[in-house]
Amino acid sequence: MSKATLERGLNALREEINAPVAAFFSSCVNCGLCAEACLFYTETGDPRYTPINKLEPLRRIWEQEFTLWGRIKKALGLAQPVTDELLQEWEPLVYDACSLCGRCSMVCPVGNDIAYMIRKEREGFVASGNAPEGMKGASTRAIKVGSPMGVKFHAVQAQIRHIEADTGLEVPVDVEGADYLALLSSMEIMNFPEYIEALARIFKQAGVSWTLCSEAFEATNAGIQIGSSDIAAELVERVVKGAEKLQVKYVISPECGHAYTAIRWEGPNLIGRRYPFKVVHILELLDELRAAGRLKTQGMDEARLTFHDPCQIVRKGGVLEPPRNLLKQVASNFVEMSDHREMNWCCGGGGGVSANERADELRLKVFAKKKSQLDELNVDKLVTACANCRLMLEDGLEEYRVELPVVGLTEMLAEHLVEDNE
């Protein structure tokens, strides 16, 4: 990557302005309602965290360079320029206090998609060198080592050996011509290897032809989070090459939320071409298997439990029904949170916030929103479908001294699997 400078940052911001952005900025009347949809505002009361305020640098570029009136004002010296100081001041607002959850985009009366613009604005921040160290580190590791957490394939192999020894099942690797290529997130490899075991068990029972790829196992994309299309494209390209090499028909995005956004929605646009395969989220695939009668489960979990909707999978990804359909197959006492589905509240750690240590204190503070949602329900178990959400939920619950087990939906299904071959 070339050296980060203000000029590169400003150019990156210019490149991000399109008709939707111009329509959004033209429509904002500073009504402040977006603040009420953002947990960083509701839990702190700090008006700087109002979502639209986080876009001030991008707004200035739009006004001063993309409107006739703005250009005139700029020529007359009446405009406030975007400076390094401004970007430095805004950096914590854009990275620590926004999880790209997109809830604000659902409430804006004039229809502004604010999260869409913050994702774009980050391109300018990273190009000008104004991004948090934690996220810079994750991006560098993702490019150099292959994973934001520095996980290499031999770590995956070690987990595979454990799983194979424990279960007697085979975890296929680099199988050419398999139907499905399963991707993983670093957090699943290191913190929740149960996910890999669950895949092996479910796919065996359902007769799904699948494989992992030693050269493309990592689904997470630090480039998306920090806002660098260059880095993001390189990471997507690795997956595409791996899938093409193994000639798979489908690539399975793991539970991890932003991985799904990266590979499913941003990927083809980042690399500038359509994929020769389809991308499915693991929950979409499991729901398909369920509908076809290929996902046979037994027994019901009778605990009172609820589901935390990962923002990127549900609100920003459109995977709304599959988690509910699947949960109802194995849980008899499933209750919804007060705000759920596309209006759910974020865990606080999405959009790279979890990779940014500087934001830890704020993230734990705003977790109070999730805690209050859980307090209303009095549940015994919390189910989710994103390794990052899961880690953030566990961290938040510990901080607030709440004893509540957090489980991944895929593993929960695997626990109820009918092992018909044994």
Next chain:
Amino acid sequence: MSSPIDFLLWVKGPAFDIALAVFVIGVVVRLLEIVLLWRKQDLAEPKGEEFGPGLRTVVTRMLPEAGSFKRSPFTVIGGYIWHIGFLICLLFFVPHIELLHSVLGIKWPGLSNHIVNAVAVVTMVTLVAMLIDRITHSVKRFLSGSEDYLVWLAAFLPIVTGYLAYHRVLVPYPLVLGIHILSIEFLMVLFPFTKLMHTFTFPLARWYNGAMAGRRGVQS
């Protein structure tokens, strides 16, 4: 402009022509500035439609999302009252209808002057309350700049001056009517240069929002 009559004639004549030209050309330029920026073709395989969900969002955002309404009811209710009140005064006051009829050639039934008068009072009171809210609410005060107060004034003046003209409060009448028309011209001239533009751009913004979400299989 030696007499109130001269003033009224100037306001109704050359000044109105200038304001109308600035308004129409300005709004068209602003809209072109937006749509001509285009957006890149989305290469990701869609999960849903764009057009229909986009239109749905244009309509559904007329109603507030329940949670933010509960947290900020005044913003929503005040917003409804003054927007609707302003439109009633603009479009259902009989002299306005007659003026529009002479220009556009179309006509519709008006409301009684008593009703329009009451609506105008409610609208003015609401606008003042919203101004106080803007100054006192921590988020709104923080976000607001001079432009926000300027457009508030531009929306407030036509109602106040119209009210004064109707009640013949200031004499002579041609002067107060001229001031009323001038306030409309002030609003029209400001339109293309300020966030008053949202009147024309909000359907676009809502459509883009709904379309991009719709493509992902979500109704926003």
